[in-house]
Amino acid sequence: MGIASWQPSKYSRVQLEERRLAALEWLQASTATHKEIAEHFGVSVKTVSSWKERLKKNGTLQATVAQGRTPFLTQEQHDQVRTLLREGPLAHGFPDDTWTTPRVRELIGRNLNVWYHRDHVRKLLHALGFTPQKPDGRAVERNDQRIMTWVEQVHPELEKKGG
Structure with missing residues (x-):
């Protein structure tokens, strides 16, 4: 059994681009077959073919920026x-x-x-620049004057009766 090097199951975008750019030299040299390039870089022959097409079409193997969906609102x-x-x-x-x-x-x-x-x-x-707001927990009908009156007058009377 030969010694195989460990490879991640998923590569990051940066790693994928690094691999494509490393293969660029091999593709431009045209001395290796698609199969040899595929084996060296750990990809399929189809991937090498798509790299070659991409190079022919775009002139580069550098990553492109994903544009995303067109916004619904202007x-x-x-x-x-x-x-x-x-x-x-x-x-x-x-x-x-x-x-x-x-x-x-x-x-x-x-x-x-x-x-x-x-x-x-x-x-x-x-x-749009809006942030979530939390209600202050106070009722709109709140009457601070009535609350102070109750705290100063009624509450002490209730404590006297209960204590």
């Missing part, structure tokens, strides 16, 4: 969403002054006819 529409959000939920017919992701989703859908998944709305809001 920059102008992002600005429009910011404006709509700053108008507040009440201005758009919601029952209270709280933005939730389902409400933001509905706002964008109604106004721009783009319906995001509710989980993606959070990412969109972050990209």
Whole structure:
């Protein structure tokens, strides 16, 4: 049994590019067969063929940048969403002054006819510069004066009766 060198089951993008660029010299020299190149670099003959095609088409084996999906909203529409959000939920017919992701989703859908998944709305809001806000835990109806009066007058009386 021959000694085989250990190789990872997955390579990083950097490692894959490094291997392609190392193979570039072999491909340009044209002295080795596809099979010999494949065996030396631990790839299939088909991979060597695709490298050769890529070199012919692009003139390089360097990695390309993945572009990703085209955004659903333009920059102008992002600005429009910011404006709509700053108008507040009440201005758009919601029952209270709280933005939730389902409400933001509905706002964008109604106004721009783009319906995001509710989980993606959070990412969109972050990209627009909005951050999650936590309620301060105080009721809108809170009356600090009545609370002070109760603490100063009623509470001591209750302690007297209980103690």
